[in-house]
Amino acid sequence: MPKGQPTVVPDDGLTTRQRRNRPLVFVHTGMGKGKSTAAFGLALRAWNQGWPVGVFQFVKSAKWRVGEERALKVLGETGEGGTVAWHKMGEGWSWVQRDISSSEEAAREGWEQVKRDLAAESYRLYVLDEFAYPLHWGWIDTQEVISVLRDRPGTQHVVVTGRNAPQELVDFADLVTDMSKVKHPMDTGQKGQRGIEW
Amino acid sequence: MPKGQPTVVPDDGLTTRQRRNRPLVFVHTGMGKGKSTAAFGLALRAWNQGWPVGVFQFVKSAKWRVGEERALKVLGETGEGGTVAWHKMGEGWSWVQRDISSSEEAAREGWEQVKRDLAAESYRLYVLDEFAYPLHWGWIDTQEVISVLRDRPGTQHVVVTGRNAPQELVDFADLVTDMSKVKHPMDTGQKGQRGIEW
Numbered sequence: 001m002p003k004g005q006p007t008v009v010p011d012d013g014l015t016t017r018q019r020r021n022r023p024l025v026f027v028h029t030g031m032g033k034g035k036s037t038a039a040f041g042l043a044l045r046a047w048n049q050g051w052p053v054g055v056f057q058f059v060k061s062a063k064w065r066v067g068e069e070r071a072l073k074v075l076g077e078t079g080e081g082g083t084v085a086w087h088k089m090g091e092g093w094s095w096v097q098r099d100i101s102s103s104e105e106a107a108r109e110g111w112e113q114v115k116r117d118l119a120a121e122s123y124r125l126y127v128l129d130e131f132a133y134p135l136h137w138g139w140i141d142t143q144e145v146i147s148v149l150r151d152r153p154g155t156q157h158v159v160v161t162g163r164n165a166p167q168e169l170v171d172f173a174d175l176v177t178d179m180s181k182v183k184h185p186m187d188t189g190q191k192g193q194r195g196i197e198w
Numbered sequence: 199m200p201k202g203q204p205t206v207v208p209d210d211g212l213t214t215r216q217r218r219n220r221p222l223v224f225v226h227t228g229m230g231k232g233k234s235t236a237a238f239g240l241a242l243r244a245w246n247q248g249w250p251v252g253v254f255q256f257v258k259s260a261k262w263r264v265g266e267e268r269a270l271k272v273l274g275e276t277g278e279g280g281t282v283a284w285h286k287m288g289e290g291w292s293w294v295q296r297d298i299s300s301s302e303e304a305a306r307e308g309w310e311q312v313k314r315d316l317a318a319e320s321y322r323l324y325v326l327d328e329f330a331y332p333l334h335w336g337w338i339d340t341q342e343v344i345s346v347l348r349d350r351p352g353t354q355h356v357v358v359t360g361r362n363a364p365q366e367l368v369d370f371a372d373l374v375t376d377m378s379k380v381k382h383p384m385d386t387g388q389k390g391q392r393g394i395e396w
Contacts, residue, residue, distance in 0.1 A: 010387040020389045028232060032375035037239025038232035042394070044242075045235075045265030049393035067243030074278055075269055125393070157394065174388070176380035177230035183374040189208040190372070191218045195247035195323070196240070196355065 023155045024174040029132055029165035032179035039127045039159045040068040046125040046157075047072070047081035054123035056110050058130045058162075060090045060103060063198050065129065085123070087113070107134035111145070121154045132162025135169065142166045221353045222372040227330055227363035230377035237325045237357045238266040244323040244355075245270070245279040252321035254308050256328045256360075258288045258301060261396050263327065283321070285311065305332035309343070316350045323355045330360025333367065340364045 012019065026042070028035035043053050055072065057065060069086050076084030087093060089106045095113055100106045111134070117123060134140045146168060149158060160169065170176050192198070210217065224240070226233035241251050253270065255263060267284050274282030285291060287304050293311055298304045309332070315321060332338045344366060347356060358367065368374050390396070 012387075016389065019387060020391050022383075022388060024383060024394065027380075030378070032377075033373060034226060034232055034236035034239075034375045034377065037242075038236040038377075039239070040242060041232075041235025041238040041266060044238060044269035045396060046393050048265035048268045051393055067246035068239060070246045071242035071273055071279065074276055075273060078272055078276070080272055081269065170380060173381065174383045174386075175231060177232045178378040178380050179230075179232065179236075180228070180376040180378055181374075182225075182368060182376050183371065185220075185222060185372045188372075189210075189217060190220060191214065193218050195244050195249055196222060198243060 021155065024157050025149055025172065026159040027165045027170055027173040027176045028159065028161045028179060029163060029176070030178035030180050031163060032181035033184065034179045035161040036065070036129050039129065039161050040072065042159060043072055043125060043127055047075050047084065049082065051082040051124035052122065053082055053084045053125045053127070054117060055084070055086045055127045055129060056114055056131070057088045057090065058107055058110055058128065058134060066198050067195070104139040107139050111140050115148055118148060118152045118156060121156060124156060126156065126158045128158065128160045130162040131160045132165040135166050136164040142168050145169065146172045219353065222355050223347055223370065224357040225363045225368055225371040225374045226357065226359045226377060227361060227374070228376035228378050229361060230379035231382065232377045233359040234263070234327050237327065237359050238270065240357060241270055241323060241325055245273050245282065247280065249280040249322035250320065251280055251282045251323045251325070252315060253282070253284045253325045253327060254312055254329070255286045255288065256305055256308055256326065256332060264396050265393070302337040305337045309338050313346055316346060316354060319352045319354060322353065324357065326356065326358045328360040329358045330363040333364050334362040340366050343367065344370045
């Protein structure tokens with residue numbers, strides 16, 4: 001529960017309102033559960049504000065995120081909040097017509113579309129789900145990502161999730177939470193279950 | 199991304215399926231952001247499975263969770279997934295008719311209703327939002343909570359969020375994530391903003 005009063009008031013020439021409404025970059029990293037679920041929880045707030053939300057799912061498993069995907073799509077279609085666009089690497093991305101030969105290439109194609117959308121200000125909240133992996137593996141250049149995020153126009157919030165987020169991205173981000181695993185049922189032999197893991 | 203295979207197969211007499219579907223107690227604690235948002239993200243998965251979801255919001259601020267509340271209520275009303283019941287301490291709880299004199303009393307009344315609902319198997323997922331606080335402050339007895347959770351009937355998953363979750367509850371829970379704050383915009387003088395903090 002963050003307190004209402006910041007302890008530091010920076011000398012940045014901004015009013016409190018201007019500073020308050022600056023667009024943010026979030027990183028949810030660490031070995032524990034909750035990195036992506038927290039990002040999708042954030043998407044509920046964005047939806048409630050009427051913001052267009054863009055999800056880019058940088059994972060290949062078809063089972064992953066089915067609950068969140070359906071819930072957010074249903075919400076987007078009600079017309080009572082923001083719109084929701086859901087993009088899946090696992091289906092080869094809708095904007096790519098040719099065959100993609102590798103996960104690395106697929107991840108890069110995803111990032112190219114994120115760049116186009118940021119330039120076009122397509123969304124107000126971007127959930128780059130599991131995007132830390134292609135950065136960690138060096139498939140996408142972290143410095144380029146930071147540079148694009150730093151120069152993005154307008155008011156566009158971006159959440160990056162996934163283990164092993166590169167330190168440079170952590171240093172650059174505005175809000176970073178490390179989800180640490182204290183205990184997981186898998187440790188005592190319990191496999192993931194419907195409604196809980198997906 | 200948990201791997202599909204547990205490293206330990208316990209000698210508990212259960213089949214893999216029985217073990218997989220055991221009801222879980224989650225604790226999201228720590229000083230970082232994402233404890234409650236991850237719980238509401240989990241509620242999306244539950245909704246998608248058609249599970250009845252009960253949220254008990256153990257906080258008094260009217261501003262908190264407005265986005266999640268509206269989104270989950272809208273989802274619950276679509277009839278395309280589970281139902282959602284949202285209970286608020288900040289409004290004195292709907293089942294309490296008399297005036298409540300203190301936060302401590304209000305928290306206790308909340309817990310009494312959770313007990314009744316667990317006994318009646320009212321929901322399949324319980325989000326006890328910020329419930330770690332009244333436990334930490336000693337307003338509600340942690341041993342009693344553990345005892346009630348241990349003996350709860352049927353298949354009822356329970357998520358407890360909040361800083362300073364008591365160690366006994368952490369020891370008892372099946373899945374515990376510590377959300378550690380690495381960085382928060384408040385540290386550099388940026389106050390919470392609409393769509394992000396609520």
